[in-house]
Amino acid sequence: MAQINKPNTYFNSVLYTGNGSTQSITGVGFQPDFVWIKGRSYIEDHMLQNSISGSTKTLRSNSDGVEYTPTGGLSSFDADGFSMGSDVAMNKSGENLVSWNWLAGGTAVSNTQGSITSNVSANTTSGFSVVSYTGNGTTVSTVGHGLGVKPSMIMVKNRDTAGKYWTIYTSYGTANSHIYLNETLAQATYVGYWNNTEPTSSVFTIGNDVNNFVNGSTNNFIAYCFAEKKGFSKFGSYTGNGSTDGTFVYTGFKPAFVMIKRSSSTGNWELLDNKRDIDNPVGHLLEANNSGAESDLSASHTPLDFLSNGFKLRNSSLTGDTNINLSGSTYIYMAFAEQPLVGTNNIPATAR
Numbered sequence: 001m002a003q004i005n006k007p008n009t010y011f012n013s014v015l016y017t018g019n020g021s022t023q024s025i026t027g028v029g030f031q032p033d034f035v036w037i038k039g040r041s042y043i044e045d046h047m048l049q050n051s052i053s054g055s056t057k058t059l060r061s062n063s064d065g066v067e068y069t070p071t072g073g074l075s076s077f078d079a080d081g082f083s084m085g086s087d088v089a090m091n092k093s094g095e096n097l098v099s100w101n102w103l104a105g106g107t108a109v110s111n112t113q114g115s116i117t118s119n120v121s122a123n124t125t126s127g128f129s130v131v132s133y134t135g136n137g138t139t140v141s142t143v144g145h146g147l148g149v150k151p152s153m154i155m156v157k158n159r160d161t162a163g164k165y166w167t168i169y170t171s172y173g174t175a176n177s178h179i180y181l182n183e184t185l186a187q188a189t190y191v192g193y194w195n196n197t198e199p200t201s202s203v204f205t206i207g208n209d210v211n212n213f214v215n216g217s218t219n220n221f222i223a224y225c226f227a228e229k230k231g232f233s234k235f236g237s238y239t240g241n242g243s244t245d246g247t248f249v250y251t252g253f254k255p256a257f258v259m260i261k262r263s264s265s266t267g268n269w270e271l272l273d274n275k276r277d278i279d280n281p282v283g284h285l286l287e288a289n290n291s292g293a294e295s296d297l298s299a300s301h302t303p304l305d306f307l308s309n310g311f312k313l314r315n316s317s318l319t320g321d322t323n324i325n326l327s328g329s330t331y332i333y334m335a336f337a338e339q340p341l342v343g344t345n346n347i348p349a350t351a352r
Contacts, residue, residue, distance in 0.1 A: 003230045003231035003232075003340055004125065004126065004229055004230070004231045004232035004337070004340065005231060005340060007231065007232045007253070007256065007336065007337035007338060007339065007340070008029055008256070008338070009029060009030060009103070010030075010102065010103045010123065010125070010126035010128070010232060011100075011101065011102050011103070011126070011232070011233075011256065011257065011336045011337075012027075012028050012029050012030075012101050012256075013098060013099065013100050013101070013256065013257060013273045013274070013275040013276075014027050014028055014081065014098070014099050014101065014275070015040075015096065015097070015098055015275050015276065016096075016097055016098075016099070017094065017095065017096060017097070018039075018090070018091040018092040018093050018094065018095045018096075018097055019091060019093055019094075020086050020088075020091060020092060020093030020094075021085075021086055021091075021093075022075075022083070022084065022085050022086065023083070023084060023091065024078060024081060024082070024083040024084075025081040025082055025083070025084070025099065026078075026080045026081045027080065027081060028080055028081040028082070028099075028101045029080065030079075030080070030101075030103045031077050031078060031079050031080070031103075031106070032051075032077055032081070032082065032101040032102060032103060033050060033051040033052075033077070033102060033103060033104035033105070033106065033121050033123075033130055034048070034049070034050045034051070034101070034102040034104060034128075034130055034224065035048070035049045035050075035055075035074065035077070035082055035099055035100075035101050036048050036061070036099065036100040036101075037049075037089070037090050037097060037098070037099045038097065038098055038271075038286050039089060039090075039092060039095055039096070039097050039293070040095075040096040040097055040098055040276070040284075040286065040293065040294040041095045041096040041293055041294065042092060042095050042293055043291050043292055043293050044088060044089040044092070044291055045060040045062055045063060045089050045291050046060055046061040046062050046288060046291070047060060047070070047073070047074075047087075047089050047090050048060065048061055049073075049074050049082075050104075050121075050130045050222065050224075051077055051104065051106065051107075051108070051121055051130065052108045052119055052121055052130050052131075052132045052222065053067060053132070053159070053222060055074040055075060055076050055077050055082065056069050056073055056074060056075065057069055058070055058073055058074070059157055059159065059222070060182075061166060061181055061182060061269075061288045061289065062182055062287075062288065062289050062290050062291050063182055064162065064163050064164055064165050064166070064182055065162055066158075066159060066160055066161065066162050067157075067159040067160070067222075070087045070089065070090075071085070071086075071087060072084070072085030072086035072087040072090075072091070073085060073087045073090060074090065081101075082099075082101075096294075098273070098275065098276060098286070100257060100271075100273065102126075102128055103123055103126065103128070104121040104122060104123050104128055104129055104130045105120070105121040105122045105123045105129065105146070106121060107121065108120055108121045108130070108132070109121075109146075111131075111144035111145075111146055112144065113142075113144035113202045113203055114133075114141065114142035114143040114144040114202075114203040114204075115141045115142045116133050116134065116135075116136065116141045116142065116143050116206075117133070117144075118131050118132060118133040118143050118144050118145075119131070119132045119133070120132075120144060120145065120146035121146075122145070122146030122147055124146070124147060124148045124149075125229070126229055126232055126233070127147055127149065127151075127226060127227030127228060127229040127232070127233060128147075128224075128225070128226055128227075128233075129145050129146045129147050129224075129225045130222070130223075130224060130225075131143065131144075131145050131146070131222070131223040131224075131225055132220065132221065132222050132223075133220075133221055133223070134218060134219065134220055134221070135158075135206070135209075135212070135214070135215040135216045135217060135218070135219045135220075135221060136215065136217060137208075137209075137212070137215060137216050137217025137218075137219075138208055138217065139208065140195045140205065140206070140207050140208060141205070141206055141215070142203035142204065142205050142206075143203055143204055143205075143206060143223070144202060144203050145199070145202070145203065145204055145223070145225040146225075147201070147225060147227045148201055148202070149201050149227045150171075150198070150199055150200060150201050150227065151169075151171075151199050151204065151225045151226055151227050152170065152171045152226055152227055152228045152235035153168065153169065153170050153171070153225075153226045153235050153334055154168065154169040154199065154204055154223055154224070154225050154226070155167075155168050155181060155223065155224040156168070156169075156213070156214045156221055156222070156223045157221065157222050157223075158212060158213060158214075158216060158219050158220075158221055159219070159220045159221060159222055160216075160219045160220050161212060161216060161219055164211070164212055164213050164216075165180040165181075165182055165183060165211075165213050166180055166181035166182045167180060167181075167193055167213040167214050168180070168181055169193070169194055169199070169204065170187075170235065170263075170332055171198075171235065172235070172236060172237040172263075172332050173187055173189075173263070174189060174196075175194055175196045175197055175198045176189040176190060176191050176193075176194065176196045177189055178190060178193050178194070179261065179263060179332070181269060181288055181289065182288075182289050183289060184266045184267055184268055184289060185266060186262070186263060186264060186265045186266060187263040187264070187332070191207055192207040192208055192209040192210055192211065192215075193206070193207055193209055193213065193214050194206065194207060194214075195207035195208075204223075204225070226334065230252065230340075231252065231253055231337060231340030231341075232253070232336065232337050232340075233334070233335065233336050233337070234251040234252065234253070234333075234334075234335045235332075235333070235334050235335075236249070236332070236333060237263065237330055237331060237332050237333070238330075238331050238333070239328065239329070239330055239331075240262075240313065240324070240325040240326045240327055240328065240329045240330075240331060241313075241325065241327050242325060242326055242327030242328075243313075243325075243327075244314055244315060245314075246304070246312055246313025246314050246315065246325050247312070247313045247325065248307075248310060248311075248312045248313075249310050249311050249312070249313075249333065249335075250309060250310040251309065251310040251311070251335050251337070252309060252310070252340065252341050253309065253310075253335075253337035253338070253339060253340045253341055254274075254306060254307065254308050254309070254337065254338045254339045254340075254341075255274065255306045255310070255311050255335045255336070255337065255338060256273060256274045256336050256337055256338035257271075257272070257273045257274070257335065257336045258270075258271075258272045258273075258282075258304075258306075258311055258333060258334070258335045259271050259272075259288065259333060259334045259335075260272075260323070260324055260331055260332075260333045261323075261331065261332050261333075262322060262323060262324075262326065262329050262330070262331050263330050263331060263332045264329050264330035264331075265322070265329060267322055267323040267329075268287040268288075268289055268290065268323050269287055269288035269289050270285055270286075270287060270303075270323050270324060271285070271286040271287065271288055272284070272285065272303075272304070274306060274338050276294070277306075280305040280306060281303065281304070281305055281314060282303060282304050282305060282306050282311075283296060283297040283303050284296050284297075285297060285303065303315050303324055303325075304324065304325075306338075308339075308341060309341045311335070313325040
């Protein structure tokens with residue numbers, strides 16, 4: 001498998017300050033297909049936009065609500081970032097925000113590899129695709145994802161009907177396993193989501209889902225599909241040890257972004273990156289499942305360190321440490337690279 005040597009051409013985080021008016025955010029380095037925005041210094045929803053739904057349409061990772069068009073939200077995806085209006089969740093005057101940005105494949109194409117025709121924007125190099133499809137509600141079906149390899153994680157959201165959770169497949173569980181992004185619940189099993197069927201290199205399966213979380217008659221869905229790529233992304237699980245000499249998680253690269261969730265029990269989805277913490281320890285926490293402001297725990301605690309080849313848990317006494325490093329608990333994670341451990345120029349990544 002070829003290694004990606006410039007990860008920031010496919011994923012990048014950008015910090016900015018809101019102005020309460022209109023502004024264009026630059027420095028992404030590419031025209032993004034998926035933009036995830038969160039206010040850091042104030043309480044507001046997470047705002048998730050993609051190039052298939054269109055820049056003006058938003059879903060919230062901390063909500064089971066429908067896709068909507070916020071007044072003054074994103075207006076366009078641009079060559080080096082995105083533009084927006086005065087929406088307070090994305091652009092509150094004087095407040096600090098972060099955007100996490102992924103490159104897919106640009107303009108979507110029709111995909112007929114599954115029994116349901118999907119629209120797909122896929123980047124097979126970086127292993128990321130945005131997929132839209134319409135459910136049929138009662139029939140086990142397949143949906144083409146366009147990656148050419150089996151996804152390690154799939155995040156699905158019903159765009160049309162309120163009260164429908166973000167439902168996630170991860171390869172670190174059974175084919176019936178799921179976990180909810182907008183909730184603290186543990187990983188569980190239900191045959192109706194994935195029909196006890198692992199995704200393949202071309203499709204993922206949706207079952208007869210009475211909840212309409214991944215399949216509902218005439219409902220429109222969006223799916224974010226991720227496949228592991230050497231030097232760029234890693235998806236996996238680890239067991240916490242409750243120690244300051246915490247579990248080391250090997251990724252094969254210096255992380256730029258890590259999302260962690262305790263899967264064996266309840267816990268928040270912790271979001272960490274290399275822009276809000278440019279040095280170790282990494283302790284500025286946002287949580288995908290809630291609207292709270294950023295917690296800065298780096299001064300008094302050390303949640304974890306980003307290293308040249310992975311990340312290491314460092315805390316045993318942090319309040320709420322059950323979210324990251326409780327002894328004996330199982331955690332799932334997704335990580336994207338700042339720099340591979342060794343590139344084709346044979347220059348190793350350096351520790352922080």
